[in-house]
Amino acid sequence: MPKLKLPKPPVPGALQPPPARPGEANGKVGPLDTGAEVGKTVVDWVDERTSLSGAARWMMFRKVPKGTNWFYTLGSATMFAFLSQAVTGVFLAMFYDPSPTRAYESARYITNEAFLGEFVRGMHKWGSTVMVILVFLHMGRTFFFGAYKYPRELNWIIGVVLLILTMTMSFTGYLLPFDQRSYWATIVGVNINGTGPLVGPYLSDFLRAGPEFGATTLSRFYAIHMLLVPGLIAALIGAHLYLVAKLGTTAPPWMKAEVEPELREERA
Numbered sequence: 534m535p536k537l538k539l540p541k542p543p544v545p546g547a548l549q550p551p552p553a554r555p556g557e558a559n560g561k562v563g564p565l566d567t568g569a570e571v572g573k574t575v576v577d578w579v580d581e582r583t584s585l586s587g588a589a590r591w592m593m594f595r596k597v598p599k600g601t602n603w604f605y606t607l608g609s610a611t612m613f614a615f616l617s618q619a620v621t622g623v624f625l626a627m628f629y630d631p632s633p634t635r636a637y638e639s640a641r642y643i644t645n646e647a648f649l650g651e652f653v654r655g656m657h658k659w660g661s662t663v664m665v666i667l668v669f670l671h672m673g674r675t676f677f678f679g680a681y682k683y684p685r686e687l688n689w690i691i692g693v694v695l696l697i698l699t700m701t702m703s704f705t706g707y708l709l710p711f712d713q714r715s716y717w718a719t720i721v722g723v724n725i726n727g728t729g730p731l732v733g734p735y736l737s738d739f740l741r742a743g744p745e746f747g748a749t750t751l752s753r754f755y756a757i758h759m760l761l762v763p764g765l766i767a768a769l770i771g772a773h774l775y776l777v778a779k780l781g782t783t784a785p786p787w788m789k790a791e792v793e794p795e796l797r798e799e800r801a
């Protein structure tokens with residue numbers, strides 16, 4: 534007797550292949566339709582879920598004005614100096630102890646005994662000077678190129694706050710080695726702050742953590758130096774760069790704008 538062959542059951546709707554999307558004719562699978570293809574690279578995988586590549590393209594690929602030169606690298610150089618300070622600072626914080634009785638000894642330990650301690654401490658110390666010099670040079674560049682004018686006034690103001698914060702980093706970091714020089718120099722500095730109009734006395738009380746230089750002054754300076762101000766600087770650099778990307782950079786003042794041929798004045 535011949536074997537009876539039952540007809541195949543129909544494929545449920547949910548398991549039917551989806552209709553071809555535009556550009557996927559002939560049953561060809563689209564680039565993101567199989568797990569293997571979606572996960573081809575980590576970047577693709579993250580981008581598929583976040584669409585961050587659009588933001589990266591917006592930030593990185595742009596036209597720059599004619600005449601852009603080396604002076605335009607001073608802002609990025611300042612940013613790299615800040616990043617270097619952040620990285621070396623993290624390693625210093627692993628050994629530094631902000632207590633008045635142990636701060637000096639912990640700084641001495643970093644220099645004389647910790648692995649690469651002298652190198653990291655040296656980088657942080659010289660890096661602070663480099664950052665201050667760079668921020669002033671960058672400010673000079675933006676000033677002399679007229680980059681503070683419309684529509685970049687807000688970025689100039691953010692820059693002024695970044696300058697003050699950079700100086701605050703230098704001032705608060707100077708106390709941390711807690712040797713004779715840093716101790717007395719900071720007392721002088723805090724007293725100078727106290728002579729400022731209106732807010733001066735409050736500012737010096739805030740910095741000292743009281744009316745006199747006391748046991749908690751050092752931890753107050755340490756918290757300002759390694760948490761408060763770096764956090765503010767990082768956030769403001771983000772805002773600063775957002776505005777640079779949004780508005781573009783200024784052309785050097787000696788560049789003349791190109792006039793479309795049809796707008797050129799007829800010369801006799």
Ligand code: HEM
Nearest residue numbers: 605607608609611612672675680689692693695696782783
């Ligand atoms: C932590 C400090 C700072 C960092 C990391 C920083 C970073 C940058 C970067 C990367 C740029 C784009 C490239 C360039 O023009 O160099 C820029 C542009 C600019 N910065 Fe800064 N900056 C800082 C401080 C300042 C200060 C102190 C000022 C002024 C008071 C300032 C004002 C400006 C202005 C106006 C622009 C736009 C330049 C243009 O359109 O040509 N920045 N900054």
